[in-house]
Amino acid sequence: MRAQSNNRPLSPGEITVLPVDMAMAQDSTGPLAIKVFEEMGVGKVWDPSRIHLVIDHTYPAADEKVAKLHILMRAFAKKHGVRLVEGSISHQHLLENHVVPGMVLFGADSHTCQGGAVGAFATGVGSSEMAGLWATGKLWVRVPETIRVNITGEFKKGVYARDLISHFIGMVGEDGGNYMSLEWKGPAVRTLSIASRACVSNNSMECGCKLSIFEVDALTQEYFRSVGRESIQEVHAGLKATYKDTHDVELGKLEPEVAEPGNVDKVKSVDELEGTPIDQSFIGSSTNGRVEDLVVAAKILKGHRVKTGSRCIVTPASRQVFEYAISNGLAETFLQSGAVFTNATCGACVGTHLGALGENEVCISSSPRNYTGRMGATSAKIYLASPATCAASAIEGKIADPRKYL
Amino acid sequence: MTIPATLQGRAWVWPDNVNTDIIIPFRFKARTNDPVEMAKYAMYGFDPEFYKKVKQGDLFVAGRNFGGGSSREQAPVAIKYAGVAAVVVESFARIFYRNSFAIGLPALEVPGISKEVKQFEELEVNVENWSVKRLRDGRVFQALKVPGFLRNLMREGGLVEYYKRHKTFPWEQLQTAAATA
Numbered sequence: 001m002r003a004q005s006n007n008r009p010l011s012p013g014e015i016t017v018l019p020v021d022m023a024m025a026q027d028s029t030g031p032l033a034i035k036v037f038e039e040m041g042v043g044k045v046w047d048p049s050r051i052h053l054v055i056d057h058t059y060p061a062a063d064e065k066v067a068k069l070h071i072l073m074r075a076f077a078k079k080h081g082v083r084l085v086e087g088s089i090s091h092q093h094l095l096e097n098h099v100v101p102g103m104v105l106f107g108a109d110s111h112t113c114q115g116g117a118v119g120a121f122a123t124g125v126g127s128s129e130m131a132g133l134w135a136t137g138k139l140w141v142r143v144p145e146t147i148r149v150n151i152t153g154e155f156k157k158g159v160y161a162r163d164l165i166s167h168f169i170g171m172v173g174e175d176g177g178n179y180m181s182l183e184w185k186g187p188a189v190r191t192l193s194i195a196s197r198a199c200v201s202n203n204s205m206e207c208g209c210k211l212s213i214f215e216v217d218a219l220t221q222e223y224f225r226s227v228g229r230e231s232i233q234e235v236h237a238g239l240k241a242t243y244k245d246t247h248d249v250e251l252g253k254l255e256p257e258v259a260e261p262g263n264v265d266k267v268k269s270v271d272e273l274e275g276t277p278i279d280q281s282f283i284g285s286s287t288n289g290r291v292e293d294l295v296v297a298a299k300i301l302k303g304h305r306v307k308t309g310s311r312c313i314v315t316p317a318s319r320q321v322f323e324y325a326i327s328n329g330l331a332e333t334f335l336q337s338g339a340v341f342t343n344a345t346c347g348a349c350v351g352t353h354l355g356a357l358g359e360n361e362v363c364i365s366s367s368p369r370n371y372t373g374r375m376g377a378t379s380a381k382i383y384l385a386s387p388a389t390c391a392a393s394a395i396e397g398k399i400a401d402p403r404k405y406l
Numbered sequence: 407m408t409i410p411a412t413l414q415g416r417a418w419v420w421p422d423n424v425n426t427d428i429i430i431p432f433r434f435k436a437r438t439n440d441p442v443e444m445a446k447y448a449m450y451g452f453d454p455e456f457y458k459k460v461k462q463g464d465l466f467v468a469g470r471n472f473g474g475g476s477s478r479e480q481a482p483v484a485i486k487y488a489g490v491a492a493v494v495v496e497s498f499a500r501i502f503y504r505n506s507f508a509i510g511l512p513a514l515e516v517p518g519i520s521k522e523v524k525q526f527e528e529l530e531v532n533v534e535n536w537s538v539k540r541l542r543d544g545r546v547f548q549a550l551k552v553p554g555f556l557r558n559l560m561r562e563g564g565l566v567e568y569y570k571r572h573k574t575f576p577w578e579q580l581q582t583a584a585a586t587a
Contacts, residue, residue, distance in 0.1 A: 015553050017580045028436035032479055035439050040569045057436060065437035072439075110477040110501060126479035126505035128565045132575045140555075140577035174423060175471035179500050208474060208499055263423060350432035369475060371427035373451045 012145040012244070017138050018121070021103045024052040025130050026090050027059070028350075029108035031069040032127035034076045037134055044080070046137035051082040052098075054090035057346040062353035088318035088344050091115070091286045095198055096227070096320055101216045101235045106130070106139055111286050111368065114202035116182075116213040117194060118220055119235035122201075123210045144179055144210045145244040146237075147172075150186040153252035158403035160296070161196035162288055162366065162386035165203040166257040168249060170267030177209030180244065183237060184214045188251050194223045195290040202287045203368050206264040256402055259384035261370050270389055273399045280363040281306075281394035282375075283387045284315030284342075285349040288366035291324050293387040298330040300391035300405040301337040307397030312339035312390075313355040315347050339394065351375040357382075364393045409512060409561050411534040413491040414541075415463040416526045420452070422469035426476040426502065428452055435480035444480050445487035462489040465529055469495065469520040473502025479509060486511045492531040494519055494538050494549070507556045510564030514538065514549035522547065533561060555580065 010016055025033045030053050037045075045051055053073050061067035077084035085093050090107065091114040099105060101119035105112060108130040115122025125139065133139045149168065169176070182204050184197070192200070197214045204212030214220070216235045224230055255269035283289075283297045294316060306312040314334045316322040322344050325331045334341040340355075348355025349367035357363055357376035363383070365375070370382035385393070388402035395405070428451030435444060449456040466485065472495040473481055482505045485493065492512035496519060506513035512533050519538065523529065528541040536557070538547045555576045562568045568576060 015555075015580065017577050028432065029477060029479065031439050032483075036566055039566045042569070057432075063437070069437070069439065108477055108479075110475065112477075124477040124501050126477050126501060126508055128479060128508040129504060132508075132565050132569070132577075135569075136575055136578060138577060140580060174474060175497065175499065178471065178497065208471065210500055350436070352433050352436060356433070369425075369427065371425045371451075371475060373431045374427045376433070378451055378454075 010143045012143050014143045015140055016143060017140050018104050019138055020050070020106055020133060022050050022052065022094070022098060022105045023130060023133050024054060024090050024094060024105070024112065025108040025127070026057055027055045027070060027073060028057045029127045029130065031072050033108055033130040033134070034072055036128045037131040040131060040135070042135040045082060045134045048081040049083070051134055052090070052094065053077050053082055053084050054088070054093060055086040056089045056344070057350060058352040059087050059343070059345045088320070089286045089289065089346060091202060092290065092317035092321070096318060101220065106133055110205045111202050113205050113209065113212050114198050114286065116211050117197035117201040118223070119213060119216045121211060124205070142179065144181040146181045146183050146241065147177060148183050148185055148243045148246045150246060150248045151184065151188040151251060152186050152248070153188055153250045154191065155251045155254065158256055158388055158401070158406050159254050160386045160388060161192060161199040162203070163254050163257040164249065164251065165200045166259055166267050166384065167254050168247070169207045169265050170257070171247065172207050174206060174263055174265040175208045177204065177207035180209050181211035181213060182209050189214060190217055190219060193292060194220065195292045198290065199287055206368055256386060256389045258389065258399065259370055261381035261383060262372055264370060264384065270385070270399065270401050273383065274401055276383070276399040277362060278364050278393055278398055279310055279361040280355065280357065281310065281312045281390045282315070282348045282355055282363055282365040282367060283312070283390045284317065285346065285367035286317050287368045288387050289315055289317030289321060289344070291321055293366065294321065294325050294330050297387045297391040298333040300388060300402060301339065301395065302333050304337055304395045306338040306394045310394065310397040312337070312394035313342060313348055314339050315342045315354065316344045318344050348375060364390050364399055366390050408563060409510065409533055411532060413463070413465070413512065413531040413533065414528065415465045415491055417465045417467045417523050417529050419520065419523055419525045420466065420468035423471045423474060424468055425474045426478050426481040429473065429481040430478065430484045435478055441483045441487040444484040448484040448488040457488050460488050460490065463491050464489060465531060466490055466493040467495065467519055467523045468493070470497045472498050474499035477501045479505045482506045482509050482511045492533070494531060496520055507560045508565050510560055510562070510567065512560055516547045516549045519547055533557070
């Protein structure tokens with residue numbers, strides 16, 4: 001992705017201003033953006049059709065305080081005629097319905113970079129800048145340096161996109177991509193489904209990057225055709241693209257990867273942590289709550305029971321994924337195994353409802369972050385892994401290798 | 407509110423990778439729109455009583471990747487409304503950095519600073535020449551350069567104050583680019 005000003009290509013480090021195609025805020029950033037917008041006294045938004053307010057983080061409201069902020073969002077949406085979405089996680093909803101290659105998307109949510117899965121310039125900002133964006137339809141950016149990640153080979157059994165991005169974060173560290181753009185290249189890219197690319201682009205935020213971009217290829221085009229949306233623009237790195245750094249990852253060398261509590265970059269292979277007792281397994285979030293994630297989790301859980309004394313919570317990323325799980329027997333498998341199957345929400349990932357952790361509890365989770373206090377009590381511990389590893393761990397009540405169930 | 411050129415105070419020294427879940431957990435920040443309420447949970451992950459211990463005008467010093475993780479603007483807001491006058495770190499995570507300027511919290515990147523300052527040592531942050539002075543020996547540490555429009559935005563107190571005063575946003579004077587594939 002390159003930006004031009006007066007037909008002159010911009011260089012990394014330059015500051016420029018981008019006209020924005022779409023702006024999104026959710027229920028933990030939108031209420032503050034609304035407050036700021038009203039304090040500024042701007043009056044009107046630039047283009048209501050390009051603004052999405054998504055109620056997804058604590059949906060439906062877990063308590064009166066949250067409900068009050070949801071009411072504020074609904075009132076703002078009505079007053080300004082902007083789009084209001086309830087009950088699908090923003091990144092997945094936008095991917096399913098609106099994101100197209102080459103689009104400039106700013107979201108008041110760090111994982112907005114998921115849009116790079118289909119070649120969008122998609123990145124996160126805060127509430128005040130979102131309010132300024134609502135007013136002007138533009139925002140400043142610093143042109144990022146680019147890191148190329150060249151991927152080759154094939155995943156072994158039981159290894160998935162989540163293991164790829166976990167491994168990569170372990171390689172570069174939690175600020176290894178800070179301010180930068182990741183570009184996913186190499187022959188193995190074409191083997192990654194759009195859902196897998198979305199997982200990678202989404203979770204790329206955990207090394208701090210601004211963008212995480214896949215080129216538009218035949219699979220992207222096929223995806224847009226299959227959902228009845230034609231893509232508008234092909235996105236390829238220019239021939240003169242320059243890279244700050246290049247990393248090579250051979251998929252066949254990856255194992256099921258697990259990040260240890262506290263930092264997303266403390267990544268080990270599952271065999272190093274196997275047997276660690278858990279209280280809860282969480283399968284879901286915008287990182288790993290898509291159909292392919294639920295399909296593999298159901299495959300592993302089928303015919304098994306969640307270990308007595310532990311809990312398993314399955315939360316789809318969108319209404320569409322939820323409906324698929326109901327219609328295709330996945331929900332039934334989850335319920336038969338003793339798991340809790342919830343509506344689409346950010347829920348447990350941010351410890352706001354539907355699976356918050358108490359003191360000293362241990363969770364294995366397919367959500368993006370294992371920071372101290374992320375899912376509840378400060379003393380709780382969170383391990384991060386793929387939905388497959390989380391499902392296998394739910395059966396055993398301890399961290400388990402998914403390969404024995406596949 | 408315009409931020410004065412120099413800010414003198416004692417420094418709280420924090421480690422590398424202080425993330426936004428430590429600065430203010432989701433369950434608190436997503437249940438209020440009141441910055442004074444947010445401030446009660448500042449640095450909760452390290453010390454739930456921090457807001458009782460911090461003094462008006464205190465400073466923050468930290469290592470690499472301060473403010474990593476979430477886009478939550480409530481993180482710099484909680485720090486600012488807890489009374490912290492400026493944050494000086496080795497490096498900021500991208501969104502926290504943007505948010506700090508957008509809400510008028512002085513945010514300076516000074517490589518190596520976390521090894522040069524002891525807990526509660528007195529510092530003077532200069533937001534005009536973008537440097538930090540260690541008062542015990544007068545040594546001055548220069549911060550990494552920041553575009554003028556961002557420094558002006560911060561000095562004027564952030565986007566709300568800026569827009570109220572100028573009826574325009576700071577990026578509207580900058581050249582607009584065309585994003586191309």
